[in-house]
Amino acid sequence: MLTKRIIPCLDIKNGRTVKGVNFVDLRDAGDPVELAEIYAQNGADELVFLDISATEEKRKTLAELVMRVAQKINIPFTVGGGISSVEDVELLLNSGADKVSINSSAVKNPQLINELAAKFGSQCIVVAIDAKQIDGEWIVHLVGGKVPTNIKLFDWAKEVEQRGAGEILFTSMDHDGTKNGFANEALARLGSLVNIPIIASGGAGNMQHFVDTFKDGKADAALAASVFHFKEIDIVDLKKELKNNDIEVRI
Amino acid sequence: MIQIIKHTVSAPPSGAGGLKIVIINYGAGNIQSIKFAIQRLGYEAVLSDNVEEITAADKVIFPGVGEASSAMKKLKSTGLDQLIPTLKQPVLGICLGMQLMCNYCEEGDTKGLGIFDVDVVKFNNTVKVPQIGWNQISNLKSALFEGIAENEYMYLVHSYYVPMNDEAIATTDYGLKYASALQKSNFYGTQFHPEKSGDVGEQILANFLKI
Numbered sequence: 001m002l003t004k005r006i007i008p009c010l011d012i013k014n015g016r017t018v019k020g021v022n023f024v025d026l027r028d029a030g031d032p033v034e035l036a037e038i039y040a041q042n043g044a045d046e047l048v049f050l051d052i053s054a055t056e057e058k059r060k061t062l063a064e065l066v067m068r069v070a071q072k073i074n075i076p077f078t079v080g081g082g083i084s085s086v087e088d089v090e091l092l093l094n095s096g097a098d099k100v101s102i103n104s105s106a107v108k109n110p111q112l113i114n115e116l117a118a119k120f121g122s123q124c125i126v127v128a129i130d131a132k133q134i135d136g137e138w139i140v141h142l143v144g145g146k147v148p149t150n151i152k153l154f155d156w157a158k159e160v161e162q163r164g165a166g167e168i169l170f171t172s173m174d175h176d177g178t179k180n181g182f183a184n185e186a187l188a189r190l191g192s193l194v195n196i197p198i199i200a201s202g203g204a205g206n207m208q209h210f211v212d213t214f215k216d217g218k219a220d221a222a223l224a225a226s227v228f229h230f231k232e233i234d235i236v237d238l239k240k241e242l243k244n245n246d247i248e249v250r251i
Numbered sequence: 252m253i254q255i256i257k258h259t260v261s262a263p264p265s266g267a268g269g270l271k272i273v274i275i276n277y278g279a280g281n282i283q284s285i286k287f288a289i290q291r292l293g294y295e296a297v298l299s300d301n302v303e304e305i306t307a308a309d310k311v312i313f314p315g316v317g318e319a320s321s322a323m324k325k326l327k328s329t330g331l332d333q334l335i336p337t338l339k340q341p342v343l344g345i346c347l348g349m350q351l352m353c354n355y356c357e358e359g360d361t362k363g364l365g366i367f368d369v370d371v372v373k374f375n376n377t378v379k380v381p382q383i384g385w386n387q388i389s390n391l392k393s394a395l396f397e398g399i400a401e402n403e404y405m406y407l408v409h410s411y412y413v414p415m416n417d418e419a420i421a422t423t424d425y426g427l428k429y430a431s432a433l434q435k436s437n438f439y440g441t442q443f444h445p446e447k448s449g450d451v452g453e454q455i456l457a458n459f460l461k462i
Contacts, residue, residue, distance in 0.1 A: 002386045002425055003404065040449070045385055071287045076406055076447045096283040098408075098447065121317040123381045123408045124281075166381050166408075195376055197383045220379065250385040250404040 003250045004214050004242065005045040005221035006235055007199065008228040010035060012081070013053040015061045033068050039228070040073045043235040045250060047073070048101065048169075048223060051081030059088065063095045070096025078126055080169075084109075089116055093124065101126040101169055104142045107149060107156075110163060117164025126199075127165040129156060131186075132173035138186055145173035153186065154193055161194040168194065169223065171201040179205025179227070187217030199223050207233060207241045214247050270460060272296040273308035275335075275348075277325045282314050285345065288446035292457050300329050309340055310460055315347030319371070319411070320359025322347055336364050341462045342438050349433060349440025350411060358411050366438050369416040369430070378426035381410040386423050386431075388443065393420040393434045395441075397458050403451045405443035407431070413442065 011018050016030040028034055036047055049069070051062050066079055079092050080101030089100050106113050106127050116125045130145045131138045131153040138153035157168055170190060172183035182200045190198050197220035200213045204224035213219045227233045239249045272289060274282050276298040289296040296312070299305055313335065315322055326332040335342065335352070344352045352366040357373050374380045385404040388396075405423075412429040415422065419430035423442070433440040439459060445452035 002382060002384050005384050067283070070284055071290070074288060074291070074447065074449050074453055076408075076444075093281050094283065096281065096287065098281060098284070118318070122410065123316065123383065167383060195379050196381070197379050220384070 001248045003045070003248045004219070005199075006043070006210070006238060006249070007046045007048055007221055007223040008039050008044050008235070009048040009050055009201070009223050009225045010229075011225065012049050012051045012062070012065065014057075015053075015065050018052065032065060033072050035229075036069050036073050036077070039235070040075045043239055043251070044075065046075060046221070047077040049077060049079045049081075050101075051079065053081075058082065059091065063091050066092055066095040066097050080126070080128060084112070086112075086115055086119060089120060093120060099124040099126050099167070101128045103128040103130065106160065107140060107142060107151065110159065113160055113163035113165055117166070122164045122166035122196075125165050126167045126169050127160040128169040128171065129153065129160075130171045130173055141173055145171075145176070154189065157190050157194050161196050165196060167197045167199065169199040169201055172203060175203030176201070178203055181205065181209040182213035182217055182219070182222065184213055184217035187213060187219050191218040197221065204233075207238050210238060211242060211245045211247065214242065215245070270294055271307065271309045272312065272460065273299050273305050273310070274312045274314060275305060275331065276300050277315075277322070277329060277331055281316055284444075285312055285314050285446045288453060288456055289460075292453060292460065294460065300331065302330065302334050305331075305334060306338070310462075311338055311340060311342045312459075313342055313344040313348035313352070315345065315351060316408075317347060318359060319347060319350060319356035319363075320361040322351060323356075323359075323361045323363070326351070326364075332364060336366050339437060341459065343459050344438070344440040345446070346409060346442060346444060349442055350409075350413065352433075352438060352440055353413060356411065367413070367416075367418050367433050367435055367440065369413055369418065369433075371411050371413055373411050374426065381408055382425050383408045385448075386425060386443075388421040388423055388431050390422045391420065393432075393439070394462050395420065395432065395434065395439055395455060395458050399451060399455060399458075405431070405441075405445070405448040405452060407443045409442060413440075 076098040078099040084105035140151040199221040200219035201223040421432035423431035
């Protein structure tokens with residue numbers, strides 16, 4: 001059976017991890033490659049690298065990092081952050097990324113999804129959607145959740161699927177950072193509306209939250225950052241817990 | 252965690268006498284990952300679209316991600332569609348590479364290379380499409396899976412699949428049981444990505460290089 005995926009997310013700035021990590025066995029806590037290797041060896045199913053740097057050197061630095069990661073790790077990884085053109089995607093895929101994640105650029109230019117899916121195939125195009133509730137309605141936000149649009153989450157999710165997205169990475173800005181659990185109601189509704197895999201993001205605080213997002217939220221994968229980076233949750237333990245709850249995982 | 256002995260293949264002698272591994276480079280998708288995986292096993296691989304170089308290789312890897320009809324067009328433009336079915340050394344098609352080695356691909360209504368006598372079809376909507384993630388391989392046959400336990404997890408990402416047929420050497424369940432690896436004489440194919448499937452996947456690649 002296809003398993004549910006556990007995906008640690010690494011924030012990258014100028015080729016280094018930021019927000020800090022708490023691995024005693026790391027020589028260099030800022031080296032994304034070293035961290036990626038540890039996650040790959042400890043049961044992560046996939047990795048996401050989110051580039052938050054804004055320098056002009058960004059593309060080159062990121063491509064170099066992607067190549068270093070691809071050399072070292074033997075599980076799939078996605079790269080996101082500021083990707084806005086076919087050329088950006090081509091460079092990253094040719095450097096060894098398995099998938100790319102686009103967010104704001106897809107909202108500003110939805111046709112980009114079609115172009116990328118046609119050129120590279122849907123399987124490597126993840127559309128990331130940040131949303132929060134305004135007056136009871138889930139609204140898509142840009143710039144890390146700071147800028148609201150007039151687009152409704154569920155309409156947008158259906159549109160990105162029709163345009164050729166292979167996967168949706170949904171982050172609830174209402175839940176992100178709270179450690180109170182994922183947005184399972186919205187996730188379950190998303191899952192009933194589209195027929196592509198959905199990655200849940202935002203709100204992971206304990207192992208039960210992962211159980212809940214797979215059972216109640218019907219998520220196909222769950223992404224988290226700090227609970228893994230600070231070793232609040234060990235991925236091997238998490239997978240055992242999921243298995244104990246009859247959730248199919250790769251152990 | 253899956254425990255498998257890594258790097259069971261010893262490093263090849265440097266210079267002449269080393270295994271000549273060619274990854275067919277026809278502009279279809281991410282081939283760096285395969286090259287890197289082979290390096291992790293202690294070998295070097297060459298990326299090439301050159302007929303002589305591919306013909307002279309000891310092992311040929313035929314990768315591919317993306318869309319079937321445009322990939323076939325690229326193969327035709329370089330004459331590789333004629334070459335590949337005539338190769339005599341072990342050939343491993345991965346993902347779309349394996350699909351293109353079949354008779355026909357529903358994606359883009361494309362005729363394939365006709366090595367495997369089966370048509371590639373799309374998953375129906377009772378399951379999420381594409382299938383993305385780790386799924387089990389079972390009913391393993393062939394030297395490709397030497398030392399690999401039944402029901403190991405492999406990484407898959409695909410919307411089209413090869414139905415069960417006589418050339419299946421591994422099966423996977425996703426709404427239905429389908430052929431996730433194929434073999435016919437010197438031609439091998441895997442729907443999953445051994446280069447992205449952890450240590451077990453690397454072992455399968457190492458097995459191929461030993462065939």
